[in-house]
Amino acid sequence: MNRYIFSKLLALSVGLFCIYLAYNFNSTNLYSISGNAYGTTWSVSSTEFIADHHEKKILAIIDDVDNTASNYKSDSEIAIINNSPIKTELVISNDLYSILDEAKLTSNIFKSFYDITLGKVSSSLGFSPTFNIDVSNNPNVRTYILNKSNQTVLKSSNFWFDLSSIAKGYAVQKIHEYLISNNLPNHLIDIGGEVIINGFNYKEPWMVGIQDPSSYSNKSIYVISNINGEMLSIATSGEYRNFKISPDGTKQTHTINPNNQKSIISNVLSVTVLDSKSATQADAYATGFNAMGGEESINLANKQGIPLMLINSKNDEIELLFSDKWYDFVYE
Numbered sequence: 001m002n003r004y005i006f007s008k009l010l011a012l013s014v015g016l017f018c019i020y021l022a023y024n025f026n027s028t029n030l031y032s033i034s035g036n037a038y039g040t041t042w043s044v045s046s047t048e049f050i051a052d053h054h055e056k057k058i059l060a061i062i063d064d065v066d067n068t069a070s071n072y073k074s075d076s077e078i079a080i081i082n083n084s085p086i087k088t089e090l091v092i093s094n095d096l097y098s099i100l101d102e103a104k105l106t107s108n109i110f111k112s113f114y115d116i117t118l119g120k121v122s123s124s125l126g127f128s129p130t131f132n133i134d135v136s137n138n139p140n141v142r143t144y145i146l147n148k149s150n151q152t153v154l155k156s157s158n159f160w161f162d163l164s165s166i167a168k169g170y171a172v173q174k175i176h177e178y179l180i181s182n183n184l185p186n187h188l189i190d191i192g193g194e195v196i197i198n199g200f201n202y203k204e205p206w207m208v209g210i211q212d213p214s215s216y217s218n219k220s221i222y223v224i225s226n227i228n229g230e231m232l233s234i235a236t237s238g239e240y241r242n243f244k245i246s247p248d249g250t251k252q253t254h255t256i257n258p259n260n261q262k263s264i265i266s267n268v269l270s271v272t273v274l275d276s277k278s279a280t281q282a283d284a285y286a287t288g289f290n291a292m293g294g295e296e297s298i299n300l301a302n303k304q305g306i307p308l309m310l311i312n313s314k315n316d317e318i319e320l321l322f323s324d325k326w327y328d329f330v331y332e
Contacts, residue, residue, distance in 0.1 A: 040192030047186040068095045069167035071128040082160040089152040110288035115258035117142035119160025168194040169283025195234040213269035235282035237290040238270035266293035267313045274307035
């Protein structure tokens with residue numbers, strides 16, 4: 001074999017090997033984008049290429065929800081509503097109307113254990129800024145009326161909304177809907193533990209680990225997957241990392257019991273809710289169950305047909321409790 005033919009064969013072999021490497025890479029690796037928002041991290045992973053214009057749109061969705069629902073921005077829509085005149089109809093955006101409407105539906109289910117009108121209490125505990133406003137006076141009567149015909153909200157008293165229990169789930173849902181509408185069906189979206197999985201991870205189901213609350217490292221205590229590639233929202237709420245120690249040494253958690261307007265005290269370390277339609281709903285439900293805690297949560301989940309898992313601390317041991325609906329899904 002002369003040198004010319006050998007060099008051609010060598011070049012062809014190298015070319016084929018490079019094609020093989022590229023194919024193997026693309027069939028086993030994910031396209032991912034990530035960043036920081038809402039005081040936490042976010043990421044979107046897909047088996048399909050996420051082009052620059054898709055990334056820009058995802059970033060715009062995250063920013064829009066932040067500008068709508070953030071209690072950390074004095075100029076966010078909800079902050080402006082919080083400090084607007086009471087008993088006055090105020091026109092609000094589509095996003096804010098949708099969030100407040102879903103929150104009202106959730107409140108109807110959880111009654112006194114889900115309440116987005118405790119923004120002043122949350123600020124007084126140091127979980128959001130006060131903007132140099134006196135937040136010590138939180139009214140006893142805190143209701144709001146939504147008018148769908150003219151898309152307005154009317155507050156009954158001078159309370160503050162706190163949408164931290166629902167805004168991340170709403171953003172995850174909006175990103176999911178955008179990806180579906182743009183033919184990017186195989187994806188995993190995560191914003192601070194609010195997750196949607198859809199489609200497949202290269203012919204395999206997506207797998208999401210639920211953090212072991214007794215471990216200080218990233219260790220899963222349970223793994224959830226969408227065996228058939230269906231859309232699945234996974235919302236987790238817990239206080240094992242999200243708490244403060246007050247000057248008097250007491251533990252203050254982010255989730256507030258609306259009945260006494262104090263940080264919850266519970267043996268429930270973590271709550272996980274599954275939903276096949278809405279990350280917004282799953283996010284809100286997880287907060288409601290976390291505030292409720294224990295056997296009452298399981299009973300309500302069974303009554304409402306909600307897939308629920310509680311990670312409970314009992315006699316210094318960890319136990320997992322499940323609602324009946326959880327077993328309708330094969331996630332393990």
